[in-house]
Structure formats: structure tokens, C-alpha cells
Amino acid sequence: MRFFQVKPAIYYGEDALNQIDNYNFKKVCIATDQGMVQFGLLKLLTDKLDKKGIEYHIFSDIESDPSTEVVEKGLMHIIMKKPDALIALGGGSVIDAAKAIIYYNINFKRIFFEDQYVHKPTFIAIPTTAGTGSEVTEYAVITDKKKNVKIPLTDILMMPDVAILDPKLIESVPPGATAATGMDVMTHAIEAFISTENNPFARCYANKAVELVFRSLHPSYVNGSDLESKSSMQIASCMAGIAFNSAGLGITHSIAHAFGANFHMPHGLANAIVLPYVINFNGQDEKVQHQFARLLSGSGISNISGNSTATLFNKVVSLSESLNIPASLKVFGIPEEDYLKAREEMLDKAMNDICTTTNPVAVTRDSMKMVMDQAYYGV
Ligand SMILES: NC(=O)c1ccc[n+]([C@@H]2O[C@H](COP(=O)([O-])OP(=O)(O)OC[C@H]3O[C@@H](n4cnc5c(N)ncnc54)[C@H](O)[C@@H]3O)[C@@H](O)[C@H]2O)c1
Ligand SMILES: [Fe+2]
Structure with a gap:
């Protein structure tokens, strides 16, 4: 039941x-x-x-x-x-x-x-x-x-x-915070859609949230007074919340929580930087590829290449670029020595994070480290 x-x-x-x-x-x-x-x-x-x-x-x-x-x-x-x-x-x-x-x-x-x-x-x-x-x-x-x-x-x-x-x-939210919080919505929706606890209700809310974020985040970033886009983003945020409240999240959040706690960076920004690398990691799994394909078609995005992981990755990266979100933690400005010094401790945190338990692909310490390094170096 x-x-x-x-x-x-x-x-x-x-x-x-x-x-x-x-x-x-x-x-x-x-x-x-x-x-x-x-x-x-x-x-x-x-x-x-x-x-x-x-x-x-x-x-x-x-x-x-x-x-x-x-x-x-x-x-x-x-x-x-x-x-x-x-x-x-x-x-x-x-x-x-x-x-x-x-x-x-x-x-x-x-x-x-x-x-x-x-x-x-x-x-x-x-x-x-x-x-x-x-x-x-x-x-x-x-x-x-x-x-x-x-x-x-x-x-x-x-x-x-x-x-x-x-x-x-939310009219007064500065553009940078609009971008970061909006990408938090995207991350909630994508992670809930493919989590081990995903279910028809959660998928329905998550899918609609992804569609709304692709449509409304950029307009609400460039024009703070565009109340229609702002309202759409509030609805998307709420829907993504309903989805992950039921289905849980994944390792984008596990890593973002660790980055946020160690480097005191905004939660949404940490998610935005990590998300593409986790899409690539989870998207090597065949079941997740099918889920991404459903998510894309449900959001009205054509998957011309037939590679749903690459299509979703590219869509998310180009949205992030249009919002001036740094492509990696290094570009964001965290010095390499600080990252390497904190890496083992952050790995412990990410492995033990509750969100790791609902990630669709089982994660080892080595694979978590690989994704974390990708998010730091941007490769
Ligand atoms: N409970 C959950 O389900 C859940 C999910 C994701 C994140 N979180 C948590 O939420 C927190 C992040 O929340 P957030 O991203 O909303 O940011 P925030 O609440 O930390 O706010 C960031 C800054 O924006 C300012 N701000 C907020 N609204 C504003 C407005 N309308 N105009 C101008 N400035 C405004 C705040 O005063 C603050 O200085 C983190 O602690 C994160 O862990 C909780
Ligand atoms: Fe979040």
C-alpha cells in the first residue's frame, strides 16, 4: 500500500x-x-x-x-x-x-x-x-x-x-537569487521524478514543475516585474515541493547540502552547479534514460538525438548559462586547496545524507567523489 x-x-x-x-x-x-x-x-x-x-x-x-x-x-x-x-x-x-x-x-x-x-x-x-x-x-x-x-x-x-x-x-528578489532559487525548483522536480520512491502523483507534479521552470524561470530572471512568470515560478516551486515531499530527492541535494554547509553558498546555487553532473551520472542507467525521455516529452521538449540524458543535460546547462550560473564550484570561486581540504569530510556528509537513500542509482564513495570532483572542476 x-x-x-x-x-x-x-x-x-x-x-x-x-x-x-x-x-x-x-x-x-x-x-x-x-x-x-x-x-x-x-x-x-x-x-x-x-x-x-x-x-x-x-x-x-x-x-x-x-x-x-x-x-x-x-x-x-x-x-x-x-x-x-x-x-x-x-x-x-x-x-x-x-x-x-x-x-x-x-x-x-x-x-x-x-x-x-x-x-x-x-x-x-x-x-x-x-x-x-x-x-x-x-x-x-x-x-x-x-x-x-x-x-x-x-x-x-x-x-x-x-x-x-x-x-x-517575490518581485524584490534580486536576479541572482531568482536564478538560484529557481534552479532549486528544477532540481527538486527532476530528482523527485526519478527517485526510488517516485510514484504517479509525484511524477505528475514534478513533470508540470519542470515544464513551468523551463518556460518561466528565464523571463522572471530578466524582468523582476513580470508577475505572470513570477506566479508560474511560485506554482512550480509548490508543485516540486509536493512531488519531493512524497518521493524524496537524490544526490544533487546530498552534495549541495555538503557544499552549502562547508562553503556557505546559497542552497539553490549549489544545486544548480551540481545538477548537470548528477543528470549525467544517473542518466547512464537505462531505466533513468527512459524516465528522462518521459520527463522531456511530458514537458514538451523534443528529444531529437534520441539520447534523453544528453538532451536533458544540454537543456539544463543552457538554462543555467542564460541565468549566469557558474559552471563549476571552481568558477564560483572556491580555491582548489579549500576544496581538497574539505573533500573527505564533505564526502562523509553526502554519503550519509538522507537524500542519497532515494537516488535512483546506487552510489559508492568512489562514484560520489567522481561526481563531486566534476562539480568542482567542471569537467
Ligand atoms: N524545507 C524544505 O523542504 C527545503 C527545501 C529546499 C531548501 N530548504 C532550505 O531553504 C533555505 C534556502 O531558502 P531560500 O533559497 O528561499 O533562501 P533564504 O530564505 O535563505 O533567503 C536568502 C536571502 O534572500 C532574502 N529574501 C527572501 N525573500 C526576498 C524577497 N522577496 N525580496 C528580497 N530579498 C528576499 C532573504 O532575506 C535572505 O537574505 C536553505 O536553508 C535550505 O536548506 C528547505
Ligand atoms: Fe532544495
Whole structure:
């Protein structure tokens, strides 16, 4: 028996933020970051709460790749304030931190109270990047900054109740971040489509996401005010999230997590650099070649050469080039001696990463090292 669930209610398209007007919460906590304050996005939300006279408290200390320390601080905030709703406004980092806060808050309460007395605040995720799909997944990634390790958490408790995708909220994302987060979507969709846990529901969402990214990422990169493309990218991000929440990911993410933890590079950018090399590696497998062929035809891409791996590789590489994404970690600027010094430790991390377990092709330490080297040297 298999299981598939789509949980959050999703409000999307222009003015989706108006959905906030329909709630009558007594007290709200807002988890966010300084970027949301600076770009005026937090004000769009608080204006709405002010208008309704809803009491709110802001926790805006969340940093990129949220640390265990910031989650601890946020946990104290929510324990003290006891809100009936938690709204996460921000990119994947903010949403993941809010998820971890909810996770520890509920599990903390469960130590002292029976389940009937443990109330979970209504959890609303408002993503301000189109990338992680975190608004529809039960995963969160937090970082132990002392050990440079990313810690994955998985629990249905962390699944938001509501996701609000308003394209106006992603208008201010700088082009470089639009490119990186958009390639994160592409990576989620491709990895979910071929993962060992792929299934008809996940494939359907993943395929549509790939089609939308090929169509909308470049326009949304070159014109930040193209709200139609921005909205398509939000939908693609959400669909790819639904797909990988059910099917899991693969070693692009395992390697990107290790690169991200060691070199503090944006998650989407690390994925974008690694993805073509993993397509080549997995695409040597005959079953994966058939899956790539289905993915291409489902996305309206003709596979003229008959070599689905080469076709997908070339399409992804030319999209990356059009977004000015570096072709390798070396071109990105990581010195070779730093890479070689960290390589064994990163290999350990990638081999032990949960995403490695669902990669469609079994990975040895040697093959992981080969792909990692390709992503570093760009060959
Ligand atoms: N939970 C999941 O399923 C999942 C999946 C993939 C990635 N992740 C995690 O998500 C994190 C990455 O998230 P991200 O790529 O969304 O970036 P992010 O949340 O780290 O944000 C990056 C920067 O962009 C700024 N920003 C965000 N929205 C903006 C906007 N509209 N305008 C201007 N600036 C804006 C932020 O303030 C921040 O400085 C990583 O920690 C990664 O591990 C989680
Ligand atoms: Fe990702």
C-alpha cells in the first residue's frame, strides 16, 4: 500500500495575501528575517493585522540557513507569547526555522501534557522566494553552525496548514537569487521524478514543475516585474515541493547540502552547479534514460538525438548559462586547496545524507567523489 497526501490549503496568484483578511486570530507570532523588514514585505502583512486589530509579535532574527541557536530563541519567543497562529514570512530559511520552532514547541508540550491539551497554532507559510517549496513539505533543514552540519527534520507536525503564494512578494528578489532559487525548483522536480520512491502523483507534479521552470524561470530572471512568470515560478516551486515531499530527492541535494554547509553558498546555487553532473551520472542507467525521455516529452521538449540524458543535460546547462550560473564550484570561486581540504569530510556528509537513500542509482564513495570532483572542476 502506498500513501499520498496534499495538505495545505494553497492561496495563489495576485493579491493572494488578502487571504489574511479572512482570519480572526487573537494573537499571532510572525517569524521572519531582516530582509523582510528592509524590503517592506513585513509591513504588507502587519498593515493587514493592524487593520483587523489583531495582536502580533515579531521574531525577526532568522538568518539564512537557520541555526540551532536561532531556533532555540524562536522557541522561547513562541513559548512566552502563546499565539493561536504562527505566520512564517520569508524564504526557505524562515519557513524552515518556523517549522523547527513548531516541532520543538509541540514536542516540548507533549512532555508535560496529554495530547488533548497540546494545541498547535495555525501555521501559515508565506514564501517570499520561489524555490524551496518548504510551504508544502514536512521537512526542515537547520544548521549546526559549530559542526558545519545541516540537520534534516521530518515530521507531519511541521506541515503548514495554509500556504499563500502572492507574486508581489517575490518581485524584490534580486536576479541572482531568482536564478538560484529557481534552479532549486528544477532540481527538486527532476530528482523527485526519478527517485526510488517516485510514484504517479509525484511524477505528475514534478513533470508540470519542470515544464513551468523551463518556460518561466528565464523571463522572471530578466524582468523582476513580470508577475505572470513570477506566479508560474511560485506554482512550480509548490508543485516540486509536493512531488519531493512524497518521493524524496537524490544526490544533487546530498552534495549541495555538503557544499552549502562547508562553503556557505546559497542552497539553490549549489544545486544548480551540481545538477548537470548528477543528470549525467544517473542518466547512464537505462531505466533513468527512459524516465528522462518521459520527463522531456511530458514537458514538451523534443528529444531529437534520441539520447534523453544528453538532451536533458544540454537543456539544463543552457538554462543555467542564460541565468549566469557558474559552471563549476571552481568558477564560483572556491580555491582548489579549500576544496581538497574539505573533500573527505564533505564526502562523509553526502554519503550519509538522507537524500542519497532515494537516488535512483546506487552510489559508492568512489562514484560520489567522481561526481563531486566534476562539480568542482567542471569537467
Ligand atoms: N524545507 C524544505 O523542504 C527545503 C527545501 C529546499 C531548501 N530548504 C532550505 O531553504 C533555505 C534556502 O531558502 P531560500 O533559497 O528561499 O533562501 P533564504 O530564505 O535563505 O533567503 C536568502 C536571502 O534572500 C532574502 N529574501 C527572501 N525573500 C526576498 C524577497 N522577496 N525580496 C528580497 N530579498 C528576499 C532573504 O532575506 C535572505 O537574505 C536553505 O536553508 C535550505 O536548506 C528547505
Ligand atoms: Fe532544495
